[in-house]
Structures are given as structure tokens and as C-alpha cells.
Amino acid sequence: MKIAIYGYGNLGRGVECAAKQNPDVELIGVFTRRAPETVKTRTGIPVYAAADIAAHKDEIDVLIICGGSATDLPKMTPVLAKDFNVVDSFDTHANIPSHFDAVNEAAAASGHIALISAGWDPGMFSLSRLYASAILPDGKDYTFWGRGVSQGHSDAIRRIPGVKDARQYTVPIPAALDAVRSGSMPELTTREKHLRECYVVAEEGADKAAIETAIKTMPNYFADYDTTVTFITAEEMQRDHAALPHGGFVIRTGKTGLDGEHTHTIEYSLKLDSNPEFTSSALIAFARAIDRMHKRGVNGCKTVFDIAPADLSPLSGEELRAHML
Amino acid sequence: MKIAIYGYGNLGRGVECAAKQNPDVELIGVFTRRAPETVKTRTGIPVYAAADIAAHKDEIDVLIICGGSATDLPKMTPVLAKDFNVVDSFDTHANIPSHFDAVNEAAAASGHIALISAGWDPGMFSLSRLYASAILPDGKDYTFWGRGVSQGHSDAIRRIPGVKDARQYTVPIPAALDAVRSGSMPELTTREKHLRECYVVAEEGADKAAIETAIKTMPNYFADYDTTVTFITAEEMQRDHAALPHGGFVIRTGKTGLDGEHTHTIEYSLKLDSNPEFTSSALIAFARAIDRMHKRGVNGCKTVFDIAPADLSPLSGEELRAHML
Numbered sequence: 001m002k003i004a005i006y007g008y009g010n011l012g013r014g015v016e017c018a019a020k021q022n023p024d025v026e027l028i029g030v031f032t033r034r035a036p037e038t039v040k041t042r043t044g045i046p047v048y049a050a051a052d053i054a055a056h057k058d059e060i061d062v063l064i065i066c067g068g069s070a071t072d073l074p075k076m077t078p079v080l081a082k083d084f085n086v087v088d089s090f091d092t093h094a095n096i097p098s099h100f101d102a103v104n105e106a107a108a109a110s111g112h113i114a115l116i117s118a119g120w121d122p123g124m125f126s127l128s129r130l131y132a133s134a135i136l137p138d139g140k141d142y143t144f145w146g147r148g149v150s151q152g153h154s155d156a157i158r159r160i161p162g163v164k165d166a167r168q169y170t171v172p173i174p175a176a177l178d179a180v181r182s183g184s185m186p187e188l189t190t191r192e193k194h195l196r197e198c199y200v201v202a203e204e205g206a207d208k209a210a211i212e213t214a215i216k217t218m219p220n221y222f223a224d225y226d227t228t229v230t231f232i233t234a235e236e237m238q239r240d241h242a243a244l245p246h247g248g249f250v251i252r253t254g255k256t257g258l259d260g261e262h263t264h265t266i267e268y269s270l271k272l273d274s275n276p277e278f279t280s281s282a283l284i285a286f287a288r289a290i291d292r293m294h295k296r297g298v299n300g301c302k303t304v305f306d307i308a309p310a311d312l313s314p315l316s317g318e319e320l321r322a323h324m325l
Numbered sequence: 326m327k328i329a330i331y332g333y334g335n336l337g338r339g340v341e342c343a344a345k346q347n348p349d350v351e352l353i354g355v356f357t358r359r360a361p362e363t364v365k366t367r368t369g370i371p372v373y374a375a376a377d378i379a380a381h382k383d384e385i386d387v388l389i390i391c392g393g394s395a396t397d398l399p400k401m402t403p404v405l406a407k408d409f410n411v412v413d414s415f416d417t418h419a420n421i422p423s424h425f426d427a428v429n430e431a432a433a434a435s436g437h438i439a440l441i442s443a444g445w446d447p448g449m450f451s452l453s454r455l456y457a458s459a460i461l462p463d464g465k466d467y468t469f470w471g472r473g474v475s476q477g478h479s480d481a482i483r484r485i486p487g488v489k490d491a492r493q494y495t496v497p498i499p500a501a502l503d504a505v506r507s508g509s510m511p512e513l514t515t516r517e518k519h520l521r522e523c524y525v526v527a528e529e530g531a532d533k534a535a536i537e538t539a540i541k542t543m544p545n546y547f548a549d550y551d552t553t554v555t556f557i558t559a560e561e562m563q564r565d566h567a568a569l570p571h572g573g574f575v576i577r578t579g580k581t582g583l584d585g586e587h588t589h590t591i592e593y594s595l596k597l598d599s600n601p602e603f604t605s606s607a608l609i610a611f612a613r614a615i616d617r618m619h620k621r622g623v624n625g626c627k628t629v630f631d632i633a634p635a636d637l638s639p640l641s642g643e644e645l646r647a648h649m650l
Contacts, residue, residue, distance in 0.1 A: 126650045134610040134637035262598035273587035285459040310630035312459035
């Protein structure tokens with residue numbers, strides 16, 4: 001399978017590394033909106049101008065679009081699905097239905113296949129929610145995120161006057177996890193599920209008390225949470241907070257029996273050293289699946305829910321049944 | 326969807342209860358090899374003789390075969406797949422390829438669809454192994470079972486002279502779980518992964534020391550494990566060990582990055598009050614999927630690897646994308 005990367009940030013670099021781990025995947029190049037000669041890839045693969053991508057149509061089985069969900073993907077994915085089979089990691093949950101419709105129209109009209117919202121949430125966490133709810137209909141599921149860096153919350157802090165740099169960790173609260181795992185199906189408030197840990201580098205002479213208040217009272221982002229703010233130096237930020245770890249838990253508990261007398265707990269969890277590299281690895285597996293599906297004549301927009309798991313694996317059906325079932 | 330149950334033991338009773346939790350499922354009856362008038366169902370659904378099942382062909386969308394893997398299913402599933410869409414929970418891992426071939430031949434020839442080896446292992450654990458290995462090819466996975474009752478090991482103890490009743494729990498060893506979760510990819514021996522807890526009711530006057538030795542030295546079942554043997558009374562057995570809990574863990578750790586510099590841990594775990602009721606609940610969800618696939622013209626033998634997750638849920642694609650992705 002020949003793939004290419006469209007957009008070369010953290011996610012694109014992750015796809016580049018993940019491709020090397022999959023012998024059936026050949027990465028033909030990176031397409032960037034920057035001047036190609038200014039972009040140096042990690043493994044030395046060629047860099048092309050995004051504007052020239054149409055000339056490479058016949059060399060690419062699946063194009064992996066590594067853009068941001070806020071402004072890039074809503075435009076890029078429908079346009080690129082006219083000429084390519086594409087995968088993206090669109091993760092603005094509320095806008096998935098409209099993104100799906102736009103991509104589906106483009107892909108179905110051109111006979112291509114597109115898979116949107118692959119990764120871990122949406123992605124593997126979504127699959128965990130679906131499987132668990134299908135098996136235990138009389139139950140309740142909970143998603144916890146972290147401990148991990150939230151880029152959106154880090155950015156929100158950086159926009160506060162006097163803040164030079166910031167890193168925000170979302171942290172699930174152990175007592176909430178335990179309450180969920182007990183099967184008691186608790187109603188949990190936002191504050192009871194997660195806390196927010198903020199590390200901030202202030203500009204010289206900045207009013208730290210004012211920054212702390214601005215963070216803790218920020219609506220939507222922090223006001224509904226217990227939030228800690230720790231001021232650190234730029235050196236400490238670089239030394240202790242350069243990585244992008246993340247992860248979380250999807251837990252569903254449910255009842256079975258004649259009168260709901262038995263309780264079951266299904267738990268799926270991820271602990272990721274690098275959020276973008278794990279997401280990239282998932283994108284490659286789903287690219288493999290849509291390449292196979294397209295060769296079987298399938299087109300239009302798909303999500304992880306539409307992919308038979310066997311299509312994700314390089315192993316044959318016989319091998320999977322013999323060794324993994 | 327109209328379903329029927331073939332075989333009315335623990336699993337069949339579980340399917341009967343699970344059907345009630347799914348409004349789109351109608352259970353039309355139970356088929357038994359016993360005299361139907363001697364079988365009383367938990368919810369009052371009709372009981373028919375297994376021999377008469379052909380007369381009910383047109384009333385059943387999917388037949389859920391609730392037999393044992395040792396002798397029942399290898400015979401039943403291929404025969405019943407000639408007249409019905411079927412689901413089974415065949416769980417003898419080593420014989421899955423031959424069972425698949427026999428069932429596939431029958432189902433493909435008759436235009437039916439069959440799904441074998443649904444449940445949790447094989448089943449949800451298999452899916453967890455497949456997803457995790459597809460995403461993290463440079464890694465290693467581990468499956469732990471328990472804490473839970475192993476019926477096979479309990480039966481093996483019951484066959485020892487002087488034993489009146491026995492219950493065996495398979496217990497994962499916490500130090501092994503921790504070593505796996507650390508990402509160090511340890512090589513673990515059988516003895517390091519699980520221990521075996523045995524509760525035994527001895528016959529009056531039996532030689533307990535001899536029973537304990539017979540258990541601990543039994544090849545395949547116990548000799549390779551650290552095993553504890555506790556003698557209890559028949560009353561204690563009834564009071565403390567009547568349930569059939571089970572569960573376990575599938576954990577894969579893997580590396581990503583240019584030089585494998587980042588480690589990730591994917592963990593799926595189940596904690597089940599009732600092993601047969603959870604398996605039954607999974608059988609219903611997979612029955613829904615094959616009913617839909619058959620109506621789309623699919624036939625032949627399938628496994629959980631071949632089922633697009635969306636087909637397991639009563640929700641529509643739109644609903645799933647809006648609320649679960």
C-alpha cells in the first residue's frame with residue numbers, strides 16, 4: 001500500500017515513523033503548504049508542495065491528512081476526497097455529523113473512500129463505547145481522559161496577558177474511577193471526574209495572582225473544575241513538560257440476569273507516551289483497511305464503526321483465526 | 326429480529342435473559358434434546374424438541390446454539406447452518422480453524438451465515454488483541470484470565486477419588502500484571518502469570534493429603550502452577566462458591582517513534598459476575614449483526630473479526646456518529 005502524508009506537524013511526523021513499522025506500507029512523500037525546501041523530514045522522504053498533489057494521484061493508494069480539526073480538516077478532507085482515498089483524525093465531536101456529510105458527498109461522487117475521525121478519541125474509545133453498549137444494553141458508560149496534555153487548554157492559558165508559556169494536564173480523579181468500577185453507576189459532575197493541573201511560565205514582572213485567577217475562573221475551560229496552577233521557569237518547562245503524553249479510560253458497567261442480579265465491568269484504557277504518535281499508528285491501520293475496502297469496490301465516507309477489524313491487520317483471515325482468535 | 330435458543334443450560338438461560346434487554350429481539354422459543362415437557366424456562370417461553378426444529382425454519386432469523394465446545398458444537402453448528410443463520414461460542418482455540426472450515430462449507434452451500442466463537446475469549450479478548458496489534462506492530466501482548474471459575478479445572482478435580490465437589494479459581498498474579506503494564510515486555514512463565522486456587526469438598530474419610538498431592542501434581546492442569554488447596558464443607562461450597570464469576574485482562578505494550586523512544590500501553594479488562602450471562606449478551610449482539618449481514622446478501626462462516634462494529638448496535642449509523650463516536 002502506497003501512502004502519502006498531507007501536512008507535516010506532530011501528527012505527520014508520527015505517521016512517518018509509524019509507516020516504517022509496517023512492512024506492507026510504502027510512504028511516498030510528504031505534502032506541505034510551506035515551501036518544500038524549508039521542510040526537513042525525519043527519515044529523508046521527499047517533500048512536495050501541497051499545491052502539486054494532483055500530479056501524484058496515481059502514486060497514492062491512501063492519503064493521510066494530518067491537519068487540525070478547527071480549520072484545516074473541514075476544508076481539506078472533502079476537497080482531497082475528490083481525488084484520493086483519505087483518512088483523517090477529525091476530533092471535534094459535535095461537528096462529526098456535518099463533516100461526515102461533506103466528506104461523504106465528495107467521496108461517493110468521485111468513487112473514493114474516506115475514513116474520518118480515526119485515532120483514539122474519537123477512534124478506539126468510540127469503538128470501546130460501541131462494543132460495550134451493544135453487549136450490555138442495561139448499563140452506563142463513562143469516559144475519563146488523562147493523565148495527559150490538553151493542547152486546547154494549554155493554548156487558552158497562553159492567551160492570558162503575562163503568560164509566556166503554559167502546559168495543562170487533564171487528570172482523572174481516582175475516587176471517581178473507583179466509584180464507576182464498583183458498578184454503582186454514579187452520577188458524576190464535571191468537577192468530580194477530572195481535575196486540571198496547569199504549569200505556567202510568567203513573563204517577568206507579571207501579576208501571578210491575576211494570572212492564577214484568570215485561569216481558575218475561565219468559563220468552559222476551567223471554571224467547572226478544581227484547578228491547580230504552578231508557576232515554573234522556562235527551563236523547567238523545557239525539561240519536565242516537553243512531551244505530549246495522554247490516555248484515559250472508557251468504562252461501562254451493566255446488569256444482566258432475570259432481575260439485573262449480576263453486574264459486569266468492561267474497561268478499556270490507554271497510557272500513551274506520545275499522543276500524536278499513537279494517533280498516527282491508528283491512522284496507518286485504518287488506512288490499510290480502507291485501501292482493502294476500496295479495492296473491493298467500497299466508496300463513500302466511513303468511520304471506525306464501519307470497519308471490520310480483520311481489515312486492520314496485515315495478517316490473513318486464516319492467520320488471524322489460527323493465532324489471534 | 327426473531328431468535329431461538331438451541332440447548333438450554335447456563336448459556337441458554339443467559340440468552341433468554343439477555344433477549345429481554347434488547348427491544349429489537351424477539352425470542353420465539355427454546356429447542357432441547359431433553360423431553361420438552363421436563364424443561365421449565367425462566368421466562369415462560371415455549372420449549373420444543375430439538376428434533377422438530379426444521380418445522381420452525383421460517384420463524385427464526387438467527388439460531389443461537391448454546392452447546393459445549395468439546396462434543397456438541399463441532400457436530401451441531403455445521404448441521405444447523407444448513408437450515409439456519411447461526412451463532413455459537415465455540416471456545417477450543419486450537420480447533421477453531423477446522424470448526425470454521427466445516428461451518429463455512431455448510432453455510433456457504435446453503436446461503437446462510439454463521440458466526441462462530443463469539444463471547445469474550447474467544448470474542449472480545451480476540452478483538453482486543455487484533456486492534457492492539459494492528460495499531461502497535463512493534464509490541465507484545467499478554468492475556469491474563471481471572472479471577473474466575475474454570476469449569477474444566479473444577480471438573481478435573483472432581484474426577485479424583487475421594488472428591489465430592491470442587492471449584493477452581495484461576496487468579497492472575499498482580500506482580501506479573503504490573504510487569505506487563507510497565508512496558509518492559511517481560512518473558513513470563515506459566516507459573517509467573519497465574520495461580521490456581523482450589524476449594525474441595527472431600528468425601529467422608531477420604532485421604533485429604535493424597536487428594537492435595539493428586540491435584541498439585543496433575544499434569545497440564547496444575548503441575549506448572551502454584552496451586553492452593555483448601556478443604557471446605559458442602560455447605561460452604563454452596564454458600565460461597567455457587568456463582569460463576571470470571572474475567573481477565575488483555576494488555577499490549579508497544580513502541581513508536583524514530584527509535585522506539587515512546588512506549589504505549591493498551592489494556593482491555595473484564596470483571597464479570599456471571600461468565601455465561603456475559604457470553605450470552607455478546608451472542609445476542611453478534612446475532613443482530615449477522616441478521617443484518619444476511620439481509621444484505623452475505624453468507625458463509627464469519628468470526629468476530631469480520632463484523633463491522635456498527636452492525637452490533639441497535640442504533641443507526643447517524644445515531645452512532647452523533648452520540649458515540
